[in-house]
Every structure is written in structure tokens, then in C-alpha cells.
Amino acid sequence: MIISVASGKGGTGKTTVAVNLALLLAQEPSRKVQFLDCDVEEPNAHLFLKPEIRSSESVTIPVPEIDREKCTCCGKCAEICAYNALAVLKEEVMVFEQLCHGCGGCALLCPEEAIREREREVGVLEVGTAGAIDFVHGRLNIGEAMPVPLIRAVKRRIVPEALTIIDVPPGTSCPVVESVKGSDYTLLVTEPTPFGLHDLKLAASVTRELGIRSGVIINRADLGDQRVREYCEEEAVPILGEIPYDHNLARLYSTGAVVLDQGREYLEVFGGIWDSVRADSGIESLVSSG
Amino acid sequence: MKQLTIISGKGGTGKTILTASFAVLAKSKVMADCDVDAADLHLVLHPTVMETHEFEEGERAVIDRELCSECGRCREVCRFEAISQDFIVDPVSCEGCWVCHYACPENAIRMEKNICGEWYVSETRYGPMVHARLGIAEENSGKLVTLVKQKAGELASDQNLELILIDGPPGIGCPVISSLAGVDLALVVTEPTISGTHDLERVIGVADHFRVRSAAVINRYDINPEISGEIERWCDKKGVPVLGKIPFDKIVTEAVVAGTPVVEYSQNSVSAEIESIWRGVVRLLAIEHTSAGQDNNEP
Numbered sequence: 001m002i003i004s005v006a007s008g009k010g011g012t013g014k015t016t017v018a019v020n021l022a023l024l025l026a027q028e029p030s031r032k033v034q035f036l037d038c039d040v041e042e043p044n045a046h047l048f049l050k051p052e053i054r055s056s057e058s059v060t061i062p063v064p065e066i067d068r069e070k071c072t073c074c075g076k077c078a079e080i081c082a083y084n085a086l087a088v089l090k091e092e093v094m095v096f097e098q099l100c101h102g103c104g105g106c107a108l109l110c111p112e113e114a115i116r117e118r119e120r121e122v123g124v125l126e127v128g129t130a131g132a133i134d135f136v137h138g139r140l141n142i143g144e145a146m147p148v149p150l151i152r153a154v155k156r157r158i159v160p161e162a163l164t165i166i167d168v169p170p171g172t173s174c175p176v177v178e179s180v181k182g183s184d185y186t187l188l189v190t191e192p193t194p195f196g197l198h199d200l201k202l203a204a205s206v207t208r209e210l211g212i213r214s215g216v217i218i219n220r221a222d223l224g225d226q227r228v229r230e231y232c233e234e235e236a237v238p239i240l241g242e243i244p245y246d247h248n249l250a251r252l253y254s255t256g257a258v259v260l261d262q263g264r265e266y267l268e269v270f271g272g273i274w275d276s277v278r279a280d281s282g283i284e285s286l287v288s289s290g
Numbered sequence: 291m292k293q294l295t296i297i298s299g300k301g302g303t304g305k306t307i308l309t310a311s312f313a314v315l316a317k318s319k320v321m322a323d324c325d326v327d328a329a330d331l332h333l334v335l336h337p338t339v340m341e342t343h344e345f346e347e348g349e350r351a352v353i354d355r356e357l358c359s360e361c362g363r364c365r366e367v368c369r370f371e372a373i374s375q376d377f378i379v380d381p382v383s384c385e386g387c388w389v390c391h392y393a394c395p396e397n398a399i400r401m402e403k404n405i406c407g408e409w410y411v412s413e414t415r416y417g418p419m420v421h422a423r424l425g426i427a428e429e430n431s432g433k434l435v436t437l438v439k440q441k442a443g444e445l446a447s448d449q450n451l452e453l454i455l456i457d458g459p460p461g462i463g464c465p466v467i468s469s470l471a472g473v474d475l476a477l478v479v480t481e482p483t484i485s486g487t488h489d490l491e492r493v494i495g496v497a498d499h500f501r502v503r504s505a506a507v508i509n510r511y512d513i514n515p516e517i518s519g520e521i522e523r524w525c526d527k528k529g530v531p532v533l534g535k536i537p538f539d540k541i542v543t544e545a546v547v548a549g550t551p552v553v554e555y556s557q558n559s560v561s562a563e564i565e566s567i568w569r570g571v572v573r574l575l576a577i578e579h580t581s582a583g584q585d586n587n588e589p
Contacts, residue, residue, distance in 0.1 A: 041461035171460070194330075224543055
């Protein structure tokens, strides 16, 4: 069972919701919970879950390496490269590794078999545990342009028998799609402002395009207006829960404190959200109730 | 002509809110909304679209089932798991590398141009604006960012405008890198939280990597004055000037709901601080101060 937490707009509370939901669900001893932080550009979940990292591995993509002895500078590789990652000069071929998508086309099609591939690191995958939760995240190297190969590496660690919570990056383009793809359900966290609404509609288009059922959580629910609620009613998008703005909560969040630990009322907020997710996603029969 | 990009690392720190207020305060400028996959600046600046253009970039593979012999070679060579067992290309997974097209022994795979979004040249009360909408689930956001900046640059050149004011995306990946290319200053909006500081360090790392000068603003600083102080000390050590610290105030949300830049919505401690930050930007960029209607406290 895979539940992703997305938003479109940054800063609405995805990580807060994902982390606290995972902690709530992990309280049920018969349930195996996995947490995947797919925001590999700016991973934050580890700041709250504070996992003990047990392994760290380099994540690479294959990039071309030209054998200058065999290369005739025929130009075929640059011709076929869809990303302008190769430039063929009179006496040599230049490789712009940052542009390379690792498609393998140049190596496959070089008439002189002069291209090998070598693995270039784009980031690091870390795996560990936070209490009863299995934790995985990726950290993109500074200066790297493409998060998608690292997100794929994080998602390859999904354990099918577990309940997996995925923290998704902000936005609506390929990193978000890669993170959300294959989820059974997506929580869309928003705020009741024009920015929240605009980006929620974009995020909802992504889940719809991918055929994934989703529901909305309105964070800082009393700071804004009614247009998000009206949109959800008109489009029959379920509102799974509302979290009111709370200055105390904001301060707790700022320190890396886990909201769930701070009092009964927060336990109830997230308990309520989980009950709504269960009801709307129809997973009652798949997951043991807690 | 100078270029200012407003970025953050962490999402939701207040980039767009600040950009919108700068649009009021800056004298001679064009706005560029480079947060192409979740563009919000138009919700505050209310542009009238004058030109709409298609953004076409890259291709997607399409298999002609009549010609396909189902040999499976395409599935073997595809590195992106984009071709299903019944030989249908998933356009969401396809990265347009053309390898299947070249590898297919039946010539059954054609590459179709991919229209991934639109870009617009608009007029606002505050001056011209270039913005865009990336299609849902598209790639090439970095290329669209580059295009928006380029078009804004052309406009600035044509109209003799002094500044390209760029609302940047969150994160550190290719859209952010594209939004930083060739700019004179990256203004990083952060917040006094451990997430904010973690992400600030990474995004300043990116600005440094690409040799772009940076400055910082701490938004909602009074949520945690201790962490705010830590940020100031870190920035000081790194030689990143902190141009201001904006207090938390619900009036900012009210202004967003009203679709109005904060400095126009009301005069209070938030707008005063934004105006002070703007004066800091003017000094760093050596551009002309403020448009009509604001107090000119110093050149």
C-alpha cells in the first residue's frame, strides 16, 4: 500500500503531514511502515524522524566515455543525442555530462564502437530506521540538475508488504510525477489561499493524469478564504481533514519537533486524517485497523 | 541591465510575495515568473496577456502497431521503462531519447514533437511580465525557465528597462540552475526553521557552485528568533548579506487573498521591512531607486 503526500505549492505542510501520519501508523505493531523522502533536492523528513542511517550508497547515471583511439569524429553521436550532451569538434568529442540523461543511445549507435559508459554519481541514497519505521531518502549532489534518477533509486526500495508513505517534492513536473507514480492514494496538502488553490488544481491534474485517487488536507485552515473548500465541493474532491493555524505548532515545527508528541489534540487531528484516508481510499480491507 | 532571481531552496518561504512587492517598488523592470510548474505571480500582479506562444521541446515516441513485429528490441533498449509489454509508449515515462526509433528493425517508431506548455508576454500595472505554464507532468522545465528569462531579457533590451525581476522555483535542480544562469544577484528567502536552514545551506551551495552572488532575507523571523540569529551568523561567516528580517503577520495572507502586493495592501511593519530590503537590493545591484509614490529615504 503506497500513500504519497503531495501539494503543488511548496511549504503547505507535506513533510509535517507525511511524518506525523507515518509515526501514527507505526504505533500499530502489526503494521510495517516505510517512509520514503522523495524530495531529493531538499530532503527534510530526516530532520523530524531523526533516523539512524545504516547504509549509504552512491547513485549514478551512465554517461559516455569516448575512446579517442577508435573515434573518427564522424559526428553520429552528436547527431542522435536528443539532449545536446555531445559536441563533435574537428579532433575530439566533448561530453557535457550534466545534460546527459543516460539513455545509452550514443554507445549503442557509434559505428566505431568507440563509446563506453561510465557511472557518474548524481547523489546519495541513505537507508535507516526511525524507531519502528523503515526510512529511505536521497540527497541530490549540489550542482546536479536532474533529480529523477535519484528518485527512481529511492522508490526501488519500496517493500510491497509494507505501508509506504512518500514525501513528494513541490511542483507538478517530472520529479513529482516520478515520486507519485504507482501510488494507491495521494494526499494533497494545501492552504486556503489563491496560491494554494491554483497549485492544488495543478497537483490534482497530475494525480488525475496518473489515475490515482486523491483527497485534500487543508493546512493553516483558518488563514485565508473559502475558495479551496468551494473548489473541493464543486469537483467532488474529498477534504480529509483540516489543520488550523497554530502559532505554537509553527514554533514546534521550526525546532524539528514532532507534532504528534505534543499533545492529545494533535493525535486526534492525525487520527482523524487517517480515518478519512481509510474511508475514501477503500483500504479498510487491506490494512489492519489501528 | 541587471538580473535578480528570488529563490529559496525550501518551498513556501515567501518568494512570490516578495517578488510581487518588488514589482511595485522597482522603477524600471520586467517581471519573469520562472516557477513554471507552479506559477503564482500572476495571481497578485494580474497580467493582461498580449502574446501567447506554444512551448515545444523534445519529442515522444509513438509505435505504429501496423508496422510493429513485436520483436521487443525497443523494450530492451529503453532505459526509462516507457514501453509496455503490449508495445504502447507511456508518454509520461518517455524521455524522448530516440533510441527506440533508431533500434527498431521495422522502422515502426516515429518521434512526435512534444508541446509541453505555453509562455506569455503580458502587461501589468507595474510593467511588462513574461510568464509560462508547463504542461502537467512535463519535463523540460529548465528549458522553459531559460526561454522565459531570454524573452524577458529581449523585452528589457527593447524597452530600455534596467532590471529583470525573476520569481524563481523551489529546490536546487535544473529549473533553479536555469533561473540562476547569468544573474547578478540571487536573493534567497528563508525561514527560521531547521528545514529552512538545511535548505538554505544547500541552495547557497548551488549559487556558489555557479558563481552567482547571493544575499538573504529571513521571512517570519519571529517564529523562532534563536534560529533566525543562527542564520544571520551563518550568513555572516559565508559573506552573504542578510538584507532584512520580515516579521510574521496575518496581513500577508490577507494581501494574498486580496490578490494585492503586500506593500500596496497596507503600510505596517511588514511593508516597511520589505521596502528596507528593496533599498538593500538597489544598493547591491547599483540600480535606480523606487518608482513614484514611495518614500525615497536614500539613493
